[in-house]
Amino acid sequence: MSKPQSQNEMNAGRLESPRLGEPFLLTPGPLTTSYAVKEAMLRDWGSWDGEFRAMTVELREGLLALTGDTEGVLDCVPMQGSGSFAVEAMIGSFVPKSGKVLVLANGAYGKRAAETVKYLERGLSFVDKGDYMPPRGDEVAAILATDPDITHVLAIHCETSSGILNPVKEISDAVEAAGRKLLVDSMSAFGAVDLDINEVRYEAMVSSANKCIEGVPGFGFIIACKDSLEAAKGNSHSLSLDVHAQWAHMNKTGQWRFTPPTHVVAAFLVALRAHKEEGGVAARGARYTRNRDVVVAGMRDLGFETLLKDRWLSPIIVTFFCPADERFEFTRFYELMKDKGFIIYPGKLTVVDSFRIGCIGQMDEHVMRNVVRAAKEALVEMGVADASPPEIALIERAKLAA
The missing domain is CATH 3.90.1150.10 (Aspartate Aminotransferase, domain 1)
Structure with a gap:
């Protein structure tokens, strides 16, 4: 050996x-992180301190810079917890209690999203393409044409249970043409696969610190249209996973509502700067x-x-x-x-x-x-x-x- x-x-x-x-x-x-990312976690930070508030600002602005948004229509809301916490926060905050979600699944994470919709007692329409096949735009258009109750479509950008890269652009076109709203789970793709808001017209998307930016686990983030963030007030089923409340509190105070993962944020900023230096x-x-x-x-x-x-x-x-x-x-x-x-x-x-x-x-x-x-x-x-x-x-x- x-x-x-x-x-x-x-x-x-x-x-x-x-x-x-x-x-x-x-x-x-x-995933494997750089020594510099690990080293950033050796210092303790006060969550209410001005230095850490400035770190939160840098985090949010740095992520928004990856979206293609030149008009200021989006904002970024970091959320404590794993990526699944962020997905649940997105669904619970942007889909009203009377809403219905078409979940496009071709693997474990689409199925998890559908399970989350059920837990949140929102309406569910579910398409399971199995392990091999991507959902296509014409399929989405046909479903939306026959079900006017569907308010949102949820697509997985990269389904990591198989490794398939789903065609989110054509899905976005179908959703926009039908006058519905798109939610994107870009957990494992954002930062390495383009998700330009000018091409893929989403209401909200989610990703996580420990994916393609190459940070460590501890928080996810929701990037969403500001008007949708405003409209999300009162939708959430949860105190701690309320994206609108987190967004409003951050904008007012510069602070996270509850104890933030300070060391994870510090590590993420090192990773985010390295991402920019590499070429984005x-x-x-x-x-x-x-x-x-x-x-x-x-x-x-x-x-x-x-x-x-x-x-x-x-x-x-x-x-x-x-x-x-x-x-x-x-x-x-x-x-x-x-x-x-x-x-x-x-x-x-x-x-x-x-x-x-x-x-x-x-x-x-x-x-x-x-x-x-x-x-x-x-x-x-x-x-x-x-x-x-x-x-x-x-x-x-x-x-x-x-």
Whole structure:
């Protein structure tokens, strides 16, 4: 077995090196962060202090700068908690109690959004495209034409259970043409995949600190139209997840309503500045795309097959079918990869076994070549000579060609 390489050895001179000796997180977040991001959490901050209020302003303004908003129609509301907290806050605050949401699902996170709508006792229309297929604009238009009670459509920008990048632009066009409102869960895409408000006309979108900006977990954020934020007053089911109340309080006092994750905010600002220095959304997305292309090409050379056709592959995370070889056992493969310095992600498919490799975080194409090399070594150690998937996997994937 080869000796695990440290992050410093594999990443030297290409990105700011993360802490020596930690494995790379090949996941859709939490992800591998820079040493500077970790170091920012070594200082304590007073949540009411002027310095921290200034940090909150920088955070909000920095995120708004990524939206394409030149008219000042949007505002940013950070919200304590994980990304799912922010999704629930968005649905509960922008969908009135009499509203109805069309949830477009093709994986676990669309299903979670639908479950959230049910918990909040809003009306629900649900489309489940399965593991392989994206929702399309013409489908959305047809549903909206037959159901005038639908007030909102919720789309997942990148469904990380499969790695599919959904066509939010055509969904947005259909929603706008029907006079309804779009909510976007861009949890794993914002910051690396363009979501320009001038192209994708959303009422609100959400993402999280520990995704493509490369911060650490602790808060999500809602970016929404100011007029919709005004209109959201009184909608929320929750005291702590009321986006309007958080927004109004921040604008009035400069403070979070309840105890903020101060260390996480400090780390996020370091990550946000690094994001800008790298070249913003375009450059971050280009690096992740190179990561994806290298790992996909290398894994295919080993015999692995991707769940998705190239057209739908996101630069965020890629799902691979597990090999048909009976000597392949995912748990053993996982441990071997971890021993070599890489933590991969289990699959979430319902039809065939799979695993996922994330492309985001403080990693570049040189790291991804080492991922492929580690996978090759792991197969050898398991006695797996052929990484080809079972036939049923390819039959299921063929549905994407339809």
